[in-house]
Amino acid sequence: MAAMTSISLTIADKRYPSVGGAPAREIFHDFRLDVAAHEFVVLLGASGLGKTTLLNIVAGLDTAFRGDVNFGSPSPRIAYAFQSPRLLPWRTVLENVVLPLPSGPAAREGGLAMLHEVGLADLADAYPERLSLGQQRRVALARAFVIGPDVLLMDEPFVSLDEASATRLRLLLRSLLLKRAATVLFVTHDGNEAAALASRIVLLEGAPARVALDVVDDLTPQDRASTARVEAFRRRVGLSVAD
Numbered sequence: 001m002a003a004m005t006s007i008s009l010t011i012a013d014k015r016y017p018s019v020g021g022a023p024a025r026e027i028f029h030d031f032r033l034d035v036a037a038h039e040f041v042v043l044l045g046a047s048g049l050g051k052t053t054l055l056n057i058v059a060g061l062d063t064a065f066r067g068d069v070n071f072g073s074p075s076p077r078i079a080y081a082f083q084s085p086r087l088l089p090w091r092t093v094l095e096n097v098v099l100p101l102p103s104g105p106a107a108r109e110g111g112l113a114m115l116h117e118v119g120l121a122d123l124a125d126a127y128p129e130r131l132s133l134g135q136q137r138r139v140a141l142a143r144a145f146v147i148g149p150d151v152l153l154m155d156e157p158f159v160s161l162d163e164a165s166a167t168r169l170r171l172l173l174r175s176l177l178l179k180r181a182a183t184v185l186f187v188t189h190d191g192n193e194a195a196a197l198a199s200r201i202v203l204l205e206g207a208p209a210r211v212a213l214d215v216v217d218d219l220t221p222q223d224r225a226s227t228a229r230v231e232a233f234r235r236r237v238g239l240s241v242a243d
C-alpha cells in the first residue's frame with residue numbers, strides 16, 4: 001500500500017545574497033503552498049521567479065530558507081527530474097536508470113522493466129551520447145520512476161523538444177502515474193503544457209513570488225489530447241503566460 005503523501009510548504013523568507021553588483025533578492029516572503037496527496041500541480045510563471053528554488057526547497061537540496069516542508073507521511077521517497085536530463089556519460093542507459101537503487105540483480109530487473117515501460121528496452125546497454133534529447137528525457141523519466149516515488153518533482157522535464165515528442169512524453173508521464181500514483185510538482189513556462197497535464201495549476205507572479213492564480217484543471221483525457229480544447233481551457237481560466 002503506497003503512502004499517501006501530501007506537501008505542505010511554508011516559506012517565511014527565502015532570499016539570495018547580492019552577487020557581483022546585483023542587489024540581494026527576496027524570492028519568497030510569507031509564501032504557502034499545500035498540495036494534496038496524488039495531486040498533479042503544475043507551477044507556472046515567468047523566468048526567474050523562483051520556481052526551481054521552490055523545487056529545491058521541497059527536495060531538501062536547499063535548506064537556506066526560513067520555513068518548513070511537511071509531507072504528512074514519514075520518509076517519503078522523492079524523485080527529482082531536472083531541467084536537463086543529467087545522465088552520467090560514462091554509464092550505460094540501464095546503469096543510469098538504476099543509479100538511485102541499491103545495486104544487485106533486483107535493481108537490474110527493475111531498471112529493465114522501467115526501460116521497457118518508457119520504450120527504451122533496446123537501448124539498455126547504449127551510452128547516453130548515442131541518444132536523442134527525447135530519448136535522454138525518457139531515461140530521466142525512467143530513473144525518476146524506478147524508485148516508485150511518493151513525491152515527484154519535475155523542472156521543465158520536456159523543454160527543448162519538438163511539439164510531437166513533448167506530447168508523447170506527456171502522455172507517457174500520465175500513463176506512468178496511472179500505474180503508480182505520486183504527488184507531483186511540475187514546473188513549466190508553457191501554459192498549454194500546464195493545461196494538458198495538471199490536475200491543478202498554480203500561477204506565480206511578482207517578486208517576492210505570490211500565487212496569482214490557483215485553478216482546478218478538470219479536463220478529460222479526450223480534452224487533453226486536443227490542442228484546441230487545451231487552449232480554450234487556458235483562455236477560460238485566464239492563463240495567458242508568455243514564454
Ligand SMILES: Nc1ncnc2c1ncn2[C@@H]1O[C@H](COP(=O)(O)OP(=O)(O)OP(=O)(O)O)[C@@H](O)[C@H]1O
Pocket residue numbers: 016017019025027046047048049050051052053054
Ligand atoms: N544561488 C543563487 N544565488 C543568487 N541568485 C540566485 C541563485 N539561484 C537563483 N538565483 C536567482 O533567483 C531567482 C530565482 O531563480 P530560480 O531558478 O528559482 O527561478 P525560476 O523561476 O526557476 O526561473 P527559470 O524558469 O528561468 O528556471 C533568479 O533571479 C535567479 O537568478
